[in-house]
Every structure is written in structure tokens, then in C-alpha cells.
Amino acid sequence: MSQGSAPRYPMVLVPGMLGFIHLVLYPYWYGIVEALRRGGAVVFAVQVSPLNSNEVRGEQLLARIEEILRETGADKVNLIGHSQGSLTARYAAAKRPDLVASVTSVAGPNHGSELADYLHRHYAHDSLKGRLLSGLLRVINALMCLLDTGYHGPKLPVDVHGSHHSLTTEGVALFNQRYPQGLPETWGGHGPEEVNGVRYYSWSGTLQPGKTDRGRNLFDGTNRSCRLFAKTFVREAGHCDGMVGRYSSHLGTVIGDDFPLDHFDIVNQSLGLVGKGAEPIRLFLEHAARLKAAGL
Template structure:
């Protein structure tokens, strides 16, 4: 019995070593894509601020694997439509610089519906949309905050003022320099009710049922999504 346990332990150590070695040295070209990758931040997001990188190590990891990566900024607090309209000229500039025909959009959180909006209104610019923990069907947090704000003018004024102040501060410190920042409008756009309306207008990638899967390709754009179930730092 003791001998079998020893053999099992050695096998476990050997397997662990091989897994670690493989993950530590990815093949060159592993992340190489046909079109440039564009990273789009979420609510109250930024690019780099006071040495803090929003896409911590992700940009570098993609580049080291062979990807051509661009990080953009959009208004950190507004609707997906407003954010998307600010994103479009940046995509056009990237295409002009690279000579590429399309881009692969990766949107985090509120960047999910933002990138889906762009793919909906300007599909010729977009090869794929990847939503990372996207608020594509709204979020209960936004539902609660907006319901509370509607019931209490004091809460609306105080909470809205605080979040707007934070948005403006992040906007200023990060050098994004956007005038169209409105935190409560942004939060309202993330309610379940508003998400239903948005998804009717821009249905790309959205499943019909709660646990279903949407179209893998819609209007010439490929759609992907993923999220973690156990966040940590």
C-alpha cells in the first residue's frame, strides 16, 4: 500500500511539472490573429492611470504570443451607444494605421454591449466581438440602484453626485478627457429593463433563453463570451 502511494505521489509530481512547464512557455504565434485586437474597458474604466494598468498583463501576454493589440478609451460613464460612437473613429484610425480590413473587439463589463453596438451599426469594421463578463442582459445591482434612486431624490442626488465625481476624477487623472460622462445614465443602461430594449435593437450574439447560446455569427461578425465564476486578485 505504501509503495502504491509513493508511485502515485511521484506520478502526480511529474504531471504537475509538465503542466507548469507547458503553461510557462506558450508557443510563439499562440495569440496571433488575422486582424488587430482592440481592448475596450468597462464602467469607470481607463487605459493606464498613475501606473495602474486596467488590462493588467493581458496586453503584454497577447503581444508576446503574436497578437497586434490596441487599447482604447471611451467615456467611462455613459450608455453603450454613446461609448460606441466614441469607439468607432478610434477603430477607423487603427484600420488606417495597420491596413487591416477589420478588428477583433474584446469588451470587458460595460465594454460588452459597447462593442456589440459597434458591431451592430458598423459590422464592416468588425471581425469578432468577445464579451468578458459583459453586462449584456443587465445586472441586479443596477436594477436596485436605479429603483432606489427613483424612490428617493436624496439618494439619487447623493449617490449620483459621488459616482459622477469618481467618474470625472478617473477621466481627468487618466487623461481620457471626455465631456460626456454621466454615471446615473450609465447605470440605468445596465438595468435589466434597458438591456431588453438594447438587445432588441442590437441582437448580435444574444441567446433567446437564460441558459442558451446566441448566434455564433451574426451579420458577418463572430461572437464569443466568457466569464469567471470565482474572482480573485
């Protein structure tokens, strides 16, 4: 990406569930922020509650957007959300479209996650197994907060049940009734390109034998986790990234939904140990140029 192809507005990267900015020195958006900045883009990787509802996270994001606008003097921002971060970004844009130029969903569960549905059925929050899982997530969250060297704000609230319910098919259906902007009218289709002055985009990946299970992914433990999680999918069996279904991810203009990337590879996590032929950073650079071309 050349200096001339940098977007007009700052790019704000919003993490998913159990997200962070830096765990000690390790960034959530591994190599992506630096690549975008080298191309001249103004980029902010932000933090919201790692475990909470879309609405709570969305209000936190709105407060952070206002800070960024004051700091940069920009009129709007381009939001890019990964996983639950996509729903968080959608909420912010629906509430304050005057502050948002675009929303881009990267592997976002815009119609819910079948993995979340499976956990809801087998690990109900009021069951013993559910309470044990909730306790484990709280411990992981507390440890990650201690290790996050990129966030220096106030302590963020935790709501494990709210976070989980916000990702189920039922929970996202309720969310979509309130905030339908950018959603396709038909399953697997494209959504409207622009709503209330906000442009909507999405892309996602799928697990592909011969690609996502080879290359550097042979040394990537998260890829093995995604392959295990994929076994919980029924409606989109064989068409998911391990956590989000191919068609469930659709929002606005669908840039692609079958890139050879699992749910973590798509933001270049695990030190960039991605599968055969995968180039997640290139997708972000191309999108920055796309936003620039659209005047965003």
C-alpha cells in the same frame, strides 16, 4: 501563446463603466496587454466615456476603430469588452459589421445587471440618495480622468443616468431589441456563433466559496465589494460575479460561465490578486489562439 497563434486582426480591449487605460502607471487590463503582445498579437486598450450610455460609448468606439484601421492597415478588428464594454462592442459591431471580425463579451451584462436594478429601485436618479450617488460617481470620474495617463484625446462627455439605465434589466432589454446580434434564444443557452460576418463569444465567472474567497483574494478589497454586491441578486442569487449574473452574461459561443473569478478578477485587476486556482490571463491567451484558429 506562440507567435504563430497571434490573431490575424488587431485585438481592441474595451473597458467597462468607470474604465480607464492607465491610472498613473496602473493598467485596467493588468498584465493582459503585455502577455498578448508577447505572443505576437497587435493589441489596443482604448478609452470611451467612463460614464455614459452604450450608444454614446459605441459611437466613440467606432471612431477609435477607424483610427486603428488607418494606423495598422488592417481590414477589421477583434473587439473584447469587459462589463459595459461588452455592450459597447456589441453596438459597434451591429452598426458596422464590416469593420468587426469578432465580439467577445467578458462578464458582460448582456441581459442586464441585478445590481443596477437594485440601485435603480433604492437610489432613483431624482431622489436625494440618487443625486448623492450621482455626485459621488461624478467626483470619482473626474479624479480618474485626471489620473489617466493612457488617454490623450478630447474630454469625454458624462451622463450618469444614461450609464446606469444602460445596465439595468429594462435598459438592456431595450438595447437588445435594437441590437440582438449574438443573443441566445433561450435563457442560459448559447447564441448564434456568427451574425452578419461577425463571430460572437463570451465568458464570465462566479463567486465560489473556497476559491474566490481564498488565495490572494484574501488581500483584495474589490473581492469583498463583489461579495457585498452579490447580496442584491435574486434571480441569479449564488450564480454571479458580484455585478453580473452567470446566465445574463451569455453571448454567442459561451466559452465558460463559472470560472472562479469575480467581476474584477476576470480582467486581472487589483494587481492580479485573484482567488484560488484562477488564471485570468490564460483565458485571454487561449482566446487569442481561438481567434487565430478561426481565421480572425
